[in-house]
Amino acid sequence: MDDEDAVLATNETFYRAFANGDGKAMEMIWADKYPVVCIHPGWDALTDRGSVIESWHGILQNAPPVRCRAAQAFLYGDTALVICEEHIHGGLLVATNLYVREDGIWKIAHHQAGQVFELSADEEDEDVVEEDDEDEDEDDGPDSSNVVH
Amino acid sequence: MDDEDAVLATNETFYRAFANGDGKAMEMIWADKYPVVCIHPGWDALTDRGSVIESWHGILQNAPPVRCRAAQAFLYGDTALVICEEHIHGGLLVATNLYVREDGIWKIAHHQAGQVFELSADEEDEDVVEEDDEDEDEDDGPDSSNVVH
Numbered sequence: 001m002d003d004e005d006a007v008l009a010t011n012e013t014f015y016r017a018f019a020n021g022d023g024k025a026m027e028m029i030w031a032d033k034y035p036v037v038c039i040h041p042g043w044d045a046l047t048d049r050g051s052v053i054e055s056w057h058g059i060l061q062n063a064p065p066v067r068c069r070a071a072q073a074f075l076y077g078d079t080a081l082v083i084c085e086e087h088i089h090g091g092l093l094v095a096t097n098l099y100v101r102e103d104g105i106w107k108i109a110h111h112q113a114g115q116v117f118e119l120s121a122d123e124e125d126e127d128v129v130e131e132d133d134e135d136e137d138e139d140d141g142p143d144s145s146n147v148v149h
Numbered sequence: 150m151d152d153e154d155a156v157l158a159t160n161e162t163f164y165r166a167f168a169n170g171d172g173k174a175m176e177m178i179w180a181d182k183y184p185v186v187c188i189h190p191g192w193d194a195l196t197d198r199g200s201v202i203e204s205w206h207g208i209l210q211n212a213p214p215v216r217c218r219a220a221q222a223f224l225y226g227d228t229a230l231v232i233c234e235e236h237i238h239g240g241l242l243v244a245t246n247l248y249v250r251e252d253g254i255w256k257i258a259h260h261q262a263g264q265v266f267e268l269s270a271d272e273e274d275e276d277v278v279e280e281d282d283e284d285e286d287e288d289d290g291p292d293s294s295n296v297v298h
Contacts, residue, residue, distance in 0.1 A: 035223040037232055037245075042266035045232045045243055047221060072196060074184040074258075076249050079228040081259055083186055083194045094194050096186075096245055096261045100225050109223075110230055112245045114263035117191035 007073045007080040007099050010106040014097065015086075021063030026056045031107035034100045039112035041093065064088045068095075080106070085116075092116045156222045156229040156248050159255040163246065164235075170212030175205045180256035183249045188261035190242065213237045217244075229255070234265075241265045 001009070010029065017025035030036050030052060038052040039045045040059075046052045071084035078101040086093040098110035150158070159178065166174035179185050179201065187201040188194045189208075195201045220233035227250040235242040247259035 034225055035230075037223060037230060039232070039243055039245065039263065041263060043243075044234075044265050045221075047223075047232065072194075074186060074196075076183055076228045076258065077226070079225045081184075081186060081247065083188070083196065085193075094188055094192075094261075096188065096259065098230065098247065109225065110245065112243075112261050112263065114188065114190060114261065116193050 003075055003080065004073045007075070007082060007106050008071055010099055010108070011068065011071055011073070011082040011084065011097055014108055014111075015066060015068040018060070019063060019066050021060040023057050023060045026060060027053050029108050031100050031102050031109045033102050034107070034109050036108075037110045041113050041115060079109070086113055152224055152229065153222045156224070156231060156255050157220055159248055159257070160217065160220055160222070160231040160233065160246055163257055163260075164215060164217040167209070168212060168215050170209040172206050172209045175209060176202050178257050180249050180251050180258045182251050183256070183258050185257070186259045190262050190264060228258070235262055 013025070014029050016022070017029060030049065032049065035047075036049045036052050037045055037047050038055060040055060046055055065088065067087040069085040069087055071082055074081040074083070080099045082097040082099065084095055084097070086095050092115070093113045094116050095111065095113040097108055099106045100109045101107075162174070163178050165171070166178060179198065181198065184196075185198045185201050186194055186196050187204060189204060195204055214237065216236040218234040218236055220231055223230040223232070229248045231246040231248065233244055233246070235244050241264070242262045243265050244260065244262040246257055248255045249258045250256075
C-alpha cells in the first residue's frame with residue numbers, strides 16, 4: 001500500500017471511529033509523539049492532546065451519522081493532508097485532516113471542519129454574504145467576502 | 150532563527166500580504182513544488198494552485214482589514230502548522246495554515262479559516278446549536294453538536 005492509500009485508509013478509520021462512537025479507536029488514532037490540534041466548527045482551537053481527546057469523547061457520547069465523502073490526500077513526506085466532505089443530517093461540512101507518520105504509522109495530528117454554504121438556484125452570492133452578516137456578525141470573514149467574486 | 154520563529158515570520162508575511170492586498174506577495178508565499186489547498190469560509194475546497202491563487206487575487210481586490218492574533222506554531226519536521234485568530238470587521242475566525250519547507254524556505258501549502266461563535270453571557274450553548282439549525286440547515290455538524298458539552 002503506498003502512502004496515499006495508507007493515509008486515506010487512516011482517514012477512513014478516523015471517520016469509522018467517529019460514526020461508530022468508538023472512543024477507544026478515536027483516542028488511538030491521534031498522534032501522541034507529535035503535537036495535536038483540533039478546531040471543531042464554531043469553537044476556538046484545542047491545542048493540547050488532553051483537550052482534543054476529551055472533546056471527542058464528549059462528541060462520541062452522541063455520535064452523529066457522519067459520512068466521509070470525496071476524500072483527497074496530499075503528501076508532504078512524513079506528513080499528509082486529507083481534505084474531505086462530512087455529510088451529517090443532510091448538512092455538508094468540509095474538513096482538513098493532517099496526518100503525521102509516527103513510528104511508521106499514520107496518525108491524525110490536526111482536524112478542522114467548517115460548514116459549506118450551498119446556494120439555491122435563485123440565490124445570489126451577495127444575498128449569502130448579507131445573510132451571513134445578519135446571522136453572525138463575526139462571520140464577515142475575509143474569505144466569505146470572496147463569495148461575491 | 151529557529152524553525153518556529155521562521156514559520157511564524159512566514160505566517161506574518163502571509164497576513165501582511167492579505168491585509169495590504171498585495172497579490173504578488175500572496176502569490177509568492179504559496180508553495181509551488183508541493184500541492185496547495187485552500188478552504189475559504191463557506192466554500193468547498195480549492196485543490197489546485199491556479200484556483201487558490203485566483204481566489205486570493207479576487208479577495209485582495211477588496212482586501213479586508215484583517216489582523217492575525219494568537220498565532221501558535223506546531224512543528225512536524227519539514228512541515229509546520231500555524232493556528233491563529235483572524236480579526237476582521239470586529240468578527241473572529243480561527244485559521245489553520247500549513248507550511249512546508251520548499252528549497253529551504255517555508256511556503257504556505259494549505260489555509261482553512263472558519264468562524265468562531267462567541268456566546269453572550271446570557272446565552273446557553275443549546276441556544277447556539279438551535280440557532281445554527283435555524284440559520285443554516287447544513288450547520289448541524291458533528292462538532293458544533295459538541296458545543297453543548
